[in-house]
Amino acid sequence: MANRSRRPVYGLVVLLLVILTSTAAFAQREKVAVFVQAAAAVPTADLESVKNYAMQQCSVVAGVNVCSQGEMMQAQRLTDTYVGNGVTVEGVQRLANALDANHLVVMRLIRWETTISYKPERSLLLLGATSFLDSSLQIILGPLGLLFGIEKEATASVFVMVFDAAGNLEFTTTATFEDRPLLSLLTADPLEAAKGAIDSALYQVAVTL
Secondary structure (H helix, E strand, O other), X not given: OXXXXXXXXXXXXXXXXXXXXXXXXXXXXXXXXXXXXXXXXXXXXXXXXXXXXXXXXXXXXXXXXXXXXXXXXXXXXXXXXXXXXXXXXXXXXXXXXXXXXXXXXXXXXXXXXXXEEEOHHHHHHHHHHOOOOOHHHHHHHHHHHHHHOEEEEEEEEEEEXXXXXXXXXXXXXXXXXXXXOOOHHHHOOHHHHHHHHHHHHHHHHHHHO
């Protein structure tokens, strides 16, 4: 009976040890502030989505603690230092100190565009595939063949700078991603292209952090 009564206690002790170990490991991870800016014409709603995505992915890819947007806004107000087109060494130091951050990652969206082109070979492919159908169906599918040849391509580029807490520029990189899905005319989106560019850049940045 005594052994049975001790089992829940042992289980609770093991659970507490696991929680404490996980908490200690989480606390030891470096803290990073991720600033996202638009140096291109990016819709406000999309920019907010990109900011949230960059912060989440930085935590996942680099395995670091990421400052919240609220913390970064408060730190900028308290230090009267704002990350714009440029930031001084002293500014980085003040922000890093206010945030207790080991690194500052500044991401600038430098390209955000959508282009539409026509690929006649794709139209000919569909028209050729329907050539064996009767003429009435060919007349109906003819316009679809033209639409099938229209391709929409969304492209986004991001320029990334990584600073340490002392204000030193540790790393820079640029990444570009093209979103060109199968039904691109309907689904190609610069936001998805931006996410792809951020993922590509973060895999490089993770080596530095």
